[in-house]
Amino acid sequence: MTRNWLAVLVVATLIIALPASSVALAQESPSDAFDGTLSPQLADGEFDDAVRYDGLPSVYVTYDDGKNNSLATWAEGNTDRDIIAWDNESNRALVAASLSDLGLTRLQRTLGYGDGLASESYVEHMALNTQVGYAEPISVLDTADEYERPTYARVAAAMSTDATYDDFSGDGLAYSEDTEKSSMADVKAAVGADGLSVNGSGVRVAVIDSGLNAENMTGDPLYGDRLAAPKNTITNETGLDAVRDGNGHGSWVAGAIAADPDNTTEGEAYEGVAPGATVIPIKALSDEGSGSTQDIVEGIEHAQAENADIISMSLGSPMYNPTIAAEIDEFLANGGTAVIVAAGNSKSSPTAPLTRYISSPADAPGVIAVQATSTNNSTTAKVSYFGEVGPDNGLDASNGVTVDEAPDVAAPGMNVTAATLTDNGIRRNATLSGTSMSTPVVAGVGALMLEAQPSLENESESFRGYMMNTSARMPNAGVTETRAGLVNAENATSLTTTDEDQEDVRNDRAVARDLANRAYSGSSIVRVLTQWMPGMTVVASP
Structure with a gap:
């Protein structure tokens, strides 16, 4: 322990003159993640997470208009080159080939790509095809006594002009002792979604997840006739059998949005937030809980093809994914109204400083x-x-796109029980915790809002603005934890905006946590220790 702290002090002395990075607004376009042709992951030679086909790494290649034939000709030049998928509307293809053929060996990257694909004039961008996982639910909630400050918190506090070490405590957060088991009826009451005249009818919500267990497309015991266009993007199969959910995660998410176990009773305990909404179940994650970038991209494309209004995604990765971000951008620009994504569940891991910040594609x-x-x-x-939480420090291979990003809104997601079916068709009310659970609550509120305010259809910026501006402010929350507070369906459906800003209602503990989160994110010393000295371990004090 003493030697670890000595090492920290030595490094601090060496770089004490480095200024803390200024916090800037996130850039507007996913394409800003590229500095030249390569994404930061490829430029740094980080290929370990690549999805491989026949042992070959795969990358996304964005090409100039009309140059798909040039890329096809390149692929035909070697039997070890393969075009896995085309997306000509986006001028993008998924390519598998050797690093040398791609122009991505260390020597090629150093000398300017040599004769590899990256050197071709028609190639605009290249990005890695990686695995994406669900926001894994928290199986057992921690108590307040188990909370640990993040690694290097003392360093960040010592170098900050605002935050103290005490600000890094977990006082004022919710733990197991703060959360009794709650039904969906309890959740709806908390977010003002009970007793409304709308139920999401006519709104189509795509759930991109581990699938959905349902019995029938018509007359289903949980969804009645409100299922549409189920698809498995991993196998490219359609139908309910294709999206069978051996994990249960996606079934929980869909149930929280739109399950209606007894459509003769209004406001029953396990009725989803929007029991009139139509669910488009898309299995893009395996039963083990992960899927490739391509599986997610095809899920978004399927949602768009099936005229989804809202996409709910309780999934993510610590590393920014420009391909998924670009596909989301395309969905919102071409008929989609909202994409609602889990922030992630890894903030409390004291030994993983990078994972405390909002995951991708939530950022x-x-x-x-x-x-x-x-x-x-x-x-x-x-x-x-x-x-x-936020503010994201941008150390996620985003080239600064994600800097200052933070969760936008909040919803109940601790010890919540929703109605599901197992993959054997057995009804089970499952209790889970995580931002995976709060995300479908917001998606359900979004469906209520869109039914009540149909003029917001396809108006993604206005929809997002109203969702945030109608949220109820939370005295116990910092703006780095939720920019706008707790979603409120009653306000959202009537477009009744909140007078106060979230920043103005924070109590002292919420203000302290904001100071700590900003100090940690902006600390150049923490950045150096995190990025360049991964082997150093500092035990966080309780």
């Missing part, structure tokens, strides 16, 4: 990123101890 431009809270109204609700 993509235009999405609504969701934090998890206890199941209470906005006056007393607390932010979960595990929900990832």
Whole structure:
């Protein structure tokens, strides 16, 4: 322990003159993630996470208009080159080939790509095809006594002019002792979604996840006739059998949005937030909980083809994914109204400083990123101890696109019970915790909002703005934890905006956590220690 702290002090002495990086607004376009042709991951030679086909790494190649034939000709030049998928509307293809054929060996990257694909004049961008996982639910909630400050918190506090070490405590967050098991009826009451005259009818919500267990497309015990166009993008099969959910994660998410176990009873305990909405189930994650970038991209494309209004995505990765971000951007620009994404559950991991910040694609431009809270109204609700926060420090291979990103809104996501079917067709009310659980609550509120305010259809910027501006402010939450507070369906459906800003209602502990989150994110010393000295371990004090 003493030697670790000595090492920290030595490094601090060497780089004490480095200025803390200024916090800037996130850039507007996913294409800003590229500095030249290569994404930061490729430029740095980080290929370990690549999805491989026949042992060959795969990358996304964005090419100039009308140059798909040039790329096809290149692929035909060697039997070890393969075009896995084309997306000519986006001028993008998924390519598998050797690093040398791609122009990505260390020597080629150093000398300017040599004769590899990256050197071709028609290639605009190249990005890695990686695995993406669901925002894994928290199986057992921690107590307040188990909370640990993040690694290097003392360093960040020592170098900050605002934050103290005490500000890094977890006081004021929600733990197991703050969260009794709650039904969907409790959740709806907390977000003002009970007793409304709308139920999401006519709104199509695509759930990109691990699938959905349902019995029938018509007369289903949970969804009635409100299922549409199920597709498995991993196998490219359609139908309910194709999206069978051996994991249960996607089934929970869909149930929280739109399940209606007894359509003769209004306001029953396990009725989803929008029990009139239509669900488009898309299995892009395996039963083990992960899928490739391509699986997610094809899920978004399927949602767009099936005229989805809202996409719910309880999934993510610590590393920015420009391909998924670009596909989201395309969905929102071509008929989609909202993409709602889980912020992630890894903030409380003290040994993984990078994972405390909002995951990707929750940090993509235009999405609504969701934090998890206890199941209470906005006056007393607390932010979960595990929900990832902002301001993002941009150390996620985004080339600065994600800098300053943070969760936009919050919703209950701790010990929440929703109606599901197992893959054997057995009804089971499952209780889970995570931002995966709060995300479908926001998607359901979005469906209610869109039914009540149909003029917002296809108006993604206005929809996102109203979702945030009608949220109820939370005294117990910092703006780095949720920019706008707790979603409020009653306000959202009537477009009743909130007078106060979230920043103005914070209590002292929320203000302190904001100071700590900003100090940690902006600390150049923490950045150096995190990026360049991964082997150094500093035990965080309780």
